[in-house]
Amino acid sequence: MKKTDLKRCFCIVLVCVAVFCQTAMAEPLVIKKGVSSETEQSETSGEKESPYTERLEKARSVIRQKNVGKYGMLPVYARDLADGTYEIQVESSSPFFRITEAELLVDGENMSARITISSLSYQYVYMGTAENAKNADEKDWIGYEELDEKSIFTIPVEALDKEIDCAAFSKKKQIWYDRKLVFDASCLPEEALEIELPDYELIEMALRAYRMDGDAEPAEGEPLSVAVHEAPEPVSLSRSDGEYSIEVNMTGGSGRASISSPTLLIVRDGKAYAKLLWSSAYYDYMIVDGEVYYNLTTDGGNSSFEIPVTVMDDAMPIIADTTAMGDPVEIAYTLTFYSESIGSKGQIPQEAAKKVLMIAVAIIVSGGILNYYVKKKRK
Secondary structure (H helix, E strand, C coil): CCHHHHHHHHHHHHHHHHHHHHHHHCCCCCCCCCCCHHHHHHHHCCCCCCHHHHHHHHHHHCCCCCCCCCCCCCCECHHHECCEEEECCEEECCHHHCEEEEEEEEECCEEEEEEEECCCCEEEEECCCHHHHHHCCHHHCECCEEECCEEEEEEECCCECCCEEEEEEECCCCCEEEEEEEECHHHCCHHHECCCCCCHHHHHHHHHHHHHHCCCCCCCCCCHHHHCCCCCCCCECCCCCEEEEECEEEEECCCCCCECCCEEEEEECCEEEEEEEECCCCEEEEEECCEEEECCCCCCCCCEEEEECCCCCCCEEEEEEECCCCCCEEEEEEEEECHHHCEEHHHCHHHHHHHHHHHHHHHHHHHHHHHHHHHHHHC
16 A cells, blocks of 8 residues: 555544544533533532532422322331341332332331432431431431442331331431331231231222212322322333334423423333433423423433323423522423334434444544554554
């Protein structure tokens, strides 16, 4: 190969790399709307937190707590159980205090549990409200054991199938947060139970039938879950389970915020779900048919949600809560998903940007290999 031909090859490779890299940079996967470059630098350097972070944390502190437990729950006490150690499921009112594993210890009239949280965000818990925790003696605060980047708290359990107040102390914010926990007795083995539990599924079915037969309003203090007939039902699609793209149009609000289109369409068990990416990082939850869906983005980037698609080719009403104006505000929107636009996942801008980056990497590697052989031939 002539020297001039080699130079031409190198020039072509360099030009291709530059073009592809520039294209990739033009399609950022995440944009921090309303955050200046100076703010971003202060966040990464560990300096004072940005107004964005403060607003997001404020929203999380007052975020709607989901109801836990079942309607008509009857408490199950230690005297109702056989002594032993059992795995048990625990429901938490907050997505930021999700318990991934729990072990229940029953010993006579006492019960305790080792609960595992898949993070190290909380320094203490206290069995009571956040207000009580602030005024309590520090010796009553419960510390954690660290195992594989997880926190394990050993806490007393008053009863199963009962809402229990549990305050959690944030390491980062040095603030107590209110949480409610319910230990589910129905998941225990039969030999552990010395009483018969109510048939909660039957009770729930009866309540739903009652609500649908009449327009009775929920009684004061009645759980929200009772007032809601059922969870949103996604539409069925005659497509194989997998990931696709779909065009979506949003109306409502002030028009300043938008969602990325086409967006990711997920078909799971023949049902349609959408992964939405907002143009703003200030959305903390969305509501679809009374069901709350929380922001999946945890790194400070633009808000993202996975929600069920309840209707195609027609307006689907939703509510989204934003903290862009300071205090949390719920805004009504409508989404329209167009079934004829369903295509490959690669049509989504973020996916296309990933492909461009992969191609750019491949070109760089190819250029390096070419350079190696050219140098070797010259020797």
